[in-house]
Amino acid sequence: MDIWLNAGHVFEMEEIVDTRGLKCPLPVLKVAKVLRDAPTGTVVTVWADDPIAIIDIPHFCVEAGHQLVSQSNAGRH
Template identity: 65%
Template sequence: MEDVIDARGLMCPLPVLRLGKALRGLAEGTVVQIWADDPIAVIDIPNFCREAGHELLAQSDAGDHQTYTIKRGADRA
């Protein structure tokens, strides 16, 4: 079962900050899902994953929000 981070109602940069904080406390390979309705999240979350070394497994529109599924990568030195 994957963890769900509900970032609906939060505006940039809070969804990415909440995601980063959650991922820091998890083991490499853990899968999480984040829900966000900030229109900028469609740019911010994929960019965050790429820069931080996490894998964006899926991104979809759920009507009133977007859903992102992310696999935690290794810590970058």
């Protein structure tokens, strides 16, 4: 699963967060840590294989005020 988040309006930099192998709640916690230190406009790509992440990460985005740019289920790599 690939999830793209936008922490603002202007894309300034990109971060990749690989949470494959981590189970709930660790993927969200790892993404939250990256976004806490990221400047506005950072695009964060999250790689996750926890089936709950497809629900948890979008919910986190809504609650934390981040924009979910897109989400796909590309299968396990």
